[in-house]
Amino acid sequence: MLSGSRADLVRRLRAAGCVYAEDEADLLLAAADSPAALAVLAGRRIAGEPLEQVLGWAEFAGLRVAVTAGVFVPRARTALVVEAAVAATGPAPAVVDLCCGSGAAALVLAHRLTPRWLAAADLDPNAVECARRNLAHLGVPVFQGDLFGPLPTRWRGRLDLVVANAPYVPTAAVATMPAEARLHEARLALDGGRDGLSVLRRVAAESARWLAPGGHLAVEVAADQAGTLAAAMRGYGLRPRVVHDDDLDATAIVARRTD
Structure with a gap:
């Protein structure tokens, strides 16, 4: 037995x-x-x-x-980004979940909001396949490609909410991560470049062009990176606000595109 x-x-x-x-x-x-x-x-x-x-x-x-083999495992702390995004956006938003991994954030957003449309995207083909499995019953399209690259160009300047759980671990620190992540999750889901912010800077810069005026970007970041990323966001015409949750040991930034 x-x-x-x-x-x-x-x-x-x-x-x-x-x-x-x-x-x-x-x-x-x-x-x-x-x-x-x-x-x-x-x-x-x-x-x-x-x-x-x-x-x-x-x-x-x-x-x-x-969650399938090799795909980034959703962390409990990422719930802070989702909650902050829900609180920031208005009714019936147009939403995109970038670096979507398994599609976990998009799945929750579909339940918490009433999006007029919702899509997800990831560079990793294994993640895209997993996300499509999680989101198929909702009719949510999942695109494969780099950040906004695979999205229809007609969406540029029309998004109300962009959520991104992009990688933010500095390259040199990846080797010190727990073996569970380091050996069993795609490196591109972990490695954020020299200071951990390479991908997030690109997300912020491109979001400034893809968001509608008044739209919001919500990202997860390490607490000691928040000030640097917030400063970069301001340079792209976004107005950032840092959110922290001690219980989740999580930090997020919600940034509004200025009108």
């Missing part, structure tokens, strides 16, 4: 360094329909694969989001 394996599974997970071994054991047991399936799932997790990729899903902002 699978439940009889729990104590041993907890022991093996704890030995592998899993802090929440009991919770993870329960999730793995629930996901397995046979001892053989449990052995495969447990083996993957003990070898260091992210739990969410092993299970095939992650919980994000109260929703279950499909």
Whole structure:
């Protein structure tokens, strides 16, 4: 019986360094329909694969989001960006989720807002495939390409909200990240360039052209990067506001395009 394996599974997970071994054991047991399936799932997790990729899903902002191998796993702290974006935008907005990964933010925005249209985009083909799986039932298109590059040009200057969970880890710091991320998520979802802000600067500069007057850009950033990025945003004609959540250990910037 699978439940009889729990104590041993907890022991093996704890030995592998899993802090929440009991919770993870329960999730793995629930996901397995046979001892053989449990052995495969447990083996993957003990070898260091992210739990969410092993299970095939992650919980994000109260929703279950499909996550496939190699795709960036939604972090709990990114909920701050989504909440800040929802609070900033008006009714029936035109929304784009850039660097969408699994499409987690777009999925939540589709439930929290009533967008007149909503789209997502990512450079990684694996992420695009995963996001399409998560968003297909909502009819949300997911484009593959670099930032705004794959979007229809007729949308330029008409967006009310751009949300981007772009990479912001400095290149030199990627090697110090936990192995779960460093070895099992696409590097382009992690590496933000020399100071971590290379992609986010581009997001801000291009958003100034794609947002409608009064539209908002919402991004996640490290707390010690917020001042530098906010200054860059002001240079692009955006009016930034830094938001921080101690409980989530998260920092976001919401920037309004000036009229």
